[in-house]
Amino acid sequence: MALCSLRHRLPLPLLLAVLFAASRGDPSDDDYKYNTSICKVQPYTCGDVNISYPFYLSDETADVLGNNSSCGYPGLGIDCxxxxxxxxQLGSGPDYSYNVTGIDYTNSTISLADPDVLDGDESCPVDHNVTVPPAVWLNLLPEYTxxxxxxxxxxxxxxxxxxxYINPISCPSSLVGYYSFVIPSDSEVPQQTLSRECKQVIQVPVLQNDSLxxxxxxSTNGYRNALKQGFQLGWNSSRKSELCTNCEGSNGHCAYSRYGEFVACLCTNGRVSNHECTKGSKGKTAIIVGIVAGTLFLCLGILIFFSARKYAWLPLKSKDEPRIESFLQKNGNIHPKRYTYANVKRMTKSFDVKLGQGxxxxVYRGNLHDGRQVAVKMLKDTKGDGEEFMNEVASxxxxxxxxxxxxxxxxxxGSKRALIYEYMPNGSLERYAFNRNMNSENLLSWExxxxxxxxxxxxxxxxHRGCNTRIVHFDIKPHNILLDQDFCPKISDFGLAKLCLNKESAISIAGARGTIGYIAPEVYSKQxxxxSSKSDVYSYGMMVLEMVGARDKNTSENSESSSQYFPQWIYEHLDDYCISASEIDGETTELVRKMIVVGLWCIQVIPTDRPTMTRVVEMLEGSTSNLELPPKVLLS
Known part of the structure; x- marks a missing residue:
């Protein structure tokens, strides 16, 4: 009777078309535009670790599809x-290499450890910044793990x-006459005091267990055991495209290009499809067609009965739809125009042009009836309580x-949710400042x-200050800064935002939120x-410093700067960097120096030591002669 449930979704002519398509047997050979040597998907054992889909051996798949594709999720290539x-690799350079100690395919987790700590006597992960780049399909596990x-x-x-019990420890980078300490982030030790007395703070994820x-x-062996146990990441299957979901649903494996685009589906029968694998022989298909035909007559009567009902052809209702509808009614004077799902399909030409995936x-490109181009963001997570949808509409x-x-x-x-934005023809900042494969055309000038x-x-x-209700974004990063035709930046993606009363200073949140590498320290540890809004200031500072580091290819290829935490390196080489980056141009030197100094102020560990965004604007618009370097307290 599963077929009959389609009455909520499809009108009769469309249902008949679907049934006809289902009776066509195997796809034609036109569906298969790649040969069977597209890549190797067999499991491989390296040491004691079994490597199989969605991971792949990077050295064996480098030449697949003309050096453009890999069998598995992007960024999950493993070297043996x-x-x-x-x-x-969690980034470029040797200090971003991590040993894989195990992969749990049942729970979708991979265990990693710092190679220096695992094999040697190193007791401090100095200059080993643990971040998960946005391009990699990995994420830290929930905070309780x-x-x-x-x-x-x-x-x-x-x-x-x-x-x-907390005594100084030996760290290779310690200055003469200075000391180093290590504590768990949730301990009762006064972290703010330590942050002010120390020049650098390094955050390292570990397993949440008794070793902490x-x-x-x-101070002798306790924390070393925690470091040797490493930490775990999960692979983010929610980033899969619809084509990959269909491919895996038919017992196939997805092949992606180096740019994260789905290119083919590898089937267990040795064939390669550009859609999905066939699910059986023609004999099995004939049986299925017979079952479908018999079920069709049973469903016809049900379809005719429900076609007279007012809401017979609407999408299935989601359990949180009444909650969202109530929210929209209470805020009816603020939310923008509401469209039907049919309107959305029409304006996007049935989702013909995809702009991005997250x-x-x-996100799809579309056109309103007046000709304006729009970007249509389809929200696929319908299992939650609608918080992300309401956050964006409300904020x-x-x-x-x-x-x-x-x-x-x-x-x-029903279950269909879409947000319709103005179209940004130049995409996001990430495309121009953070793409490893960017060419000179995508390299923006310092100005x-x-x-x-x-x-x-x-x-x-x-x-933070200018709108009726104060808004803290909580996810400032290059991917969420969109650029219009004149490269004017526009902040987007308010799914994690919090709306606050203007008089509020502190914000209550449940658990950490944001993107690894941009999250302020107070968001994951209240000590x-x-x-507050200073949490956005930290994320902004990290983004600006990354803009500086990514802009200069000479610096990104420099062995010294690539092996050291960049904010620390730029702090120590500020004057030399500004001169070399600007090519002896005084005005450009001033711009670069402003960005660096402001960025360093913004990423101070203690929120009260960071400037407000009003002060940030004043510093950027003012003269560099009035800018002083902040204390060197940096969170790695």
């Missing part, structure tokens, strides 16, 4: 250079009052600023990068301070 441990060790390096104190207990063995769903509808993207409409019809930095700062200042 010796027989002991396979290696996974992940703990953090905080290494405070180059500290001016020798003992911590009231902490008998501070006892008499803590964990939330996909963006309250805004009107040149540096905040405009929401033109939305769709809420343009500065304009983008100050425009984004003005947009954030408006969200660093209160969560």
């Amino acid at each position: 250079v010796d027989d002991k441990y396979p290696i996974l 992940v703990g953090y060790l905080l290494f405070f390096a180059n500290c001016s104190i020798y003992t911590i009052p009231g902490q008998p 207990t501070i006892d008499s063995q803590w 964990g939330f769903g996909a 963006i509808s309250r805004t009107s600023h040149i540096n905040v993207v405009t929401l033109l409409g939305f769709c809420l019809q 343009k990068l500065f304009d983008i930095a100050i425009g984004t700062a003005r947009g954030l200042e408006y969200l 660093f301070g209160l969560v």
Whole structure:
């Protein structure tokens, strides 16, 4: 009777077309445009680790499809250079290489460990910044499975009052006369005090277990055991395209290009399809057609009966739809135009042109009836309570600023949810400043990068102070900064945003939110301070410093700068970098210096030490002669 449930979704002519298509047997050979040697998908054992889909051997798949594709999810290529441990790269350079100690395919987790800690006597992960790049389909596990060790390096104190088991540890980078300490992030040790007395703070994820207990063995072997156990990441299957979902649903394996685009489906029968694998022989298909034909007559009567009902052909209702509808009614004076799902399909020409794909769903290009181009964001997560959908509608509808993207409409019809934005022809900032394969055409000038930095700062200042309800974004990163035809930046994606009363300073949140590498320290550990709009300031500072580092290819290829945490390296080489990056151009030197100094102020560990976005705008618009470097307290 599963077929009959289609009455909620398809009108009769369309249902008949679907049934006819199902009776056609195997696809034609036109569906198969790749040969069977597209790649190797057989499992492979490296050391004690079994490597199979969605992971793949990077050295064996480098030449597949003309060096453009891999069999598995992008970024999950594993090197097997010796027989002991396979290696996974979380970034470019040797300090971003991690040993794979195990892969759990049932729970979709991979266990990693720092090779220096695992095989040697290293006790400090100095200059080993653990981040998960946005391009990699991996993510840290929920906070109840992940703990953090905080290494405070180059500290001016020798003992911590009231902490008998926390003694100085030896770190290779310690300055003469300075000391280093390590504590779990959730311990009762006063982290703010340590942050002010130490020049660097390094955050390392570890497993959340008994090894994080501070006892008499803590400063000798306790934390080393935690480091050797490593940490776990999960692979993010929610980023799959619809084609990959269909492929895996037919017992196939997905092949992606190096740019993250689905290119083919590898089938267990040795064939390669550009859609999905066949599910059986023609004999089985004939049986299925007979069953379908018999079921058709039974469903016809049900279809005719329900066709007279007012809502017979609407999509199935989701359990949280009444909650969202109630929200829309209460805020009827603020939300933009509402469209039906049929309107959305019409404006996108049945989702013909895809602009991008993310964990939330996909974005398609469309046109309104007046000819304006739009970007249609289809939300695919219908299992939640609708918080992301309501966040975006509520927050963006309250805004009107040149540096905040405009929401033109939305769709809420059953399980179908869409957000309709103004179209940004130049895509996101990530395309121009952070693409490893970018060419000279995509390399923006320092002047343009500065304009983008100050425009984004003005947009954030408006969200924090200028609109009717104060908004904290919580997910500022290059991917969420869109660029119009004139490269004017616009802040987008308010799915994690929090709306606050203007008089509020602290914000209550349940669990960490944001993107790894951009999350402020107080968001994952309250001992660093209160969560507030200063959390956006931290994310903005990290983004600006990444803009600086990614702009100069000479620096990104420099062995010294690539092996060291970039904010720390740029702090120590500020003057030399500004001169070399600007090619002896005084005006450009000033712009670069402003971006770096402002970025370093924004990423101070303690929220109260960071400037407000209003102050950030003032510093960017002012003279560099009034800019002083902040204290060197950086979170790695």
